[in-house]
């Protein structure tokens with residue numbers, strides 16, 4: 001790819017996340033927002049007016065117009081079909097989480113991405129948020145993660161209304177907890193076993209979870225997640241215990257690192273960073289565009305995407321069977 005080539009971007013899904021990515025991309029000279037499609041005419045026309053792009057009735061007509069990059073920002077269970085279509089047409093794909101909402105879909109995406117010339121990146125923004133990167137950097141620098149305590153809560157599942165509809169989300173783990181399940185794998189390594197309890201308290205879905213994960217390297221984690229915790233912060237928290245050492249991350253706001261007995265504790269706060277930077281959205285878009293331009297390897301492999309889906313499915317299977325599930 002020529003370095004000075006401007007890449008045409010089409011957005012599928014003109015809601016909250018489609019708009020957030022478009023705000024970031026519209027300030028990036030390496031790309032040009034050119035098209036949008038959404039099942040709601042009003043949503044696509046409003047988006048088209050705001051970002052000066054052409055609205056299309058569906059993905060097929062938007063692809064016929066010619067785009068180099070597709071952003072998929074529709075509800076979860078609608079991600080796989082456009083991902084496959086784009087990859088088969090060698091269009092680069094940025095798809096919001098989840099990667100897929102079943103193992104079968106996840107396998108199809110792995111196969112399509114392997115056969116495609118294009119780059120795929122999933123919207124796992126925590127990997128790019130400075131607070132979570134701090135944890136990753138310390139682990140890469142030698143901190144051994146023995147035991148993690150992780151939580152990820154939502155205040156409610158009311159806005160947008162599809163958040164409590166399993167047919168749209170694929171289930172609560174696919175909608176909310178996926179962020180911290182991905183983070184657990186990223187920080188602790190491959191999972192080998194999982195045991196989970198879950199209840200459908202207050203919503204027509206399993207929205208309260210207590211999960212135990214065993215990792216290949218011997219590490220262990222407990223992860224709790226609720227869909228009705230109120231928006232009291234931090235809504236997410238990670239604590240990783242090392243060799244007489246600890247790493248703590250309070251959402252995307254602050255981190256601390258106690259490197260050893262009798263040593264000073266390193267404390268950092270990111271709360272003054274602009275939101276899109278604090279949550280890693282700007283950085284994830286930058287990494288994706290750089291991968292598309294061939295400047296960096298892809299920051300998120302489809303194999304990693306597959307492993308997240310495998311872990312989520314194992315959690316559901318554990319609840320269904322009442323057993324510990326071993327991962328292949």
Ligand SMILES: NC(=O)c1ccc[n+]([C@@H]2O[C@H](COP(=O)([O-])OP(=O)(O)OC[C@H]3O[C@@H](n4cnc5c(N)ncnc54)[C@H](O)[C@@H]3O)[C@@H](O)[C@H]2O)c1
Pocket residue numbers: 012013014015016017018037038039040043073074075076078096097098123124125160175
């Ligand atoms: N990474 C994050 O921090 C984060 C945060 C929120 C949401 N998300 C993810 O982003 C995605 C979108 O969430 P949102 O909050 O923007 O939702 P939203 O409801 O605000 O927007 C979704 C848009 O997609 C449109 N749509 C629905 N089905 C469609 C279809 N089949 N074809 C075309 N358009 C369709 C809707 O009309 C709507 O405009 C979801 O997958 C969600 O899990 C990620």
